[in-house]
Amino acid sequence: MSRATMLLVEDDPALAELVSWNFRREDFEVRHTADGEEAMLMAQEAAPDIVLLDWMIEGGISGLEVCRRLRRQTATQNVPIIMLTARGEEEDRVRGLETGADDYVTKPFSPRELIARVNAVLRRVRPGLAGESLTYGDLEMDTVGHKVKRGGDTVALGPTEFRLLKHFLEHPGWVFSRERLLDAVWGHDSDIEARTVDVHIRRLRKAINVGDRPDIIRTVRSAGYALDAG
Structure with missing residues (x-):
């Protein structure tokens, strides 16, 4: 069974380190960037199996725009995307999902919850990677x-x-x-x-x-x- 590859787009260094460490423990290959433009380039170079995307990326293009662009490109249009954000309002959740996100996790969250949500999405879209x-x-x-x-x-x-x-x-x-x-x-x-x-x-x-x-x-x-x- 091949390792699942993850692209993590998160500009909080401490949170990015925590998430990366936990998913590497789960045998994911994790690539990380804090920049939306770089995230697009990384996804084009090698489409990941799943994207964890911070809504509120500082500077450059927003997480919502990254999500929109990933959905427009042939290589990444079917890659599952989970939005990470401090926004908890229903309207914002709907906007994220309408833009193309597969799921939505509100900060703060536990690593265990995030791992469960990622595996649930992978089970739906790519059962082989979920390792069932x-x-x-x-x-x-x-x-x-x-x-x-x-x-x-x-x-x-x-x-x-x-x-x-x-x-x-x-x-x-x-x-x-x-x-x-x-x-x-x-x-x-x-x-x-x-x-x-x-x-x-x-x-x-x-x-x-x-x-x-x-x-x-x-x-x-x-x-x-x-x-x-x-």
Whole structure:
């Protein structure tokens, strides 16, 4: 699954840093600018998957005008746009939506709320980027409902095995060393020993290979592990 790309247009440095940090934690690729004209150029160079756009950009063109222009251009006319603004009046919300915004979040907001709103919009317009379902062969993961099935049968996984399998499903065929899996699944600050990965791989294999199903986790000698049906 490819990473979702976000263009953040926000002239409050502290807020921009907060939003960028939170969405990068959610595995978004975030590009940021505080300038409306630059935002148009960045969107033309590489259309993002979603735009977070501040209504009240200081100087240059307004956020509302950026929204209007993005909707006029072929490359960006279908890119979802969420307006960020301190304006809470219904008339202003309607203006934003009539200009082409897909949603509207009033400041102050919590990062959790904003992430939920962004994912909701992506689910509507680009389901693949919302990461609801990951599949490989007869294996299927519902990342929202935290459910896994193989061949239609429910697979019971602990939280760590779920995260481990999710990482494999997002990178099928890639070979990951124990160290890279520790970073991806347990985090960079983890004190867990690399051999712990082996224990969780065994648990994961036992769970998803039940009923004599083929083992789809390949051990690569001196290298690590991969999700690979062979």
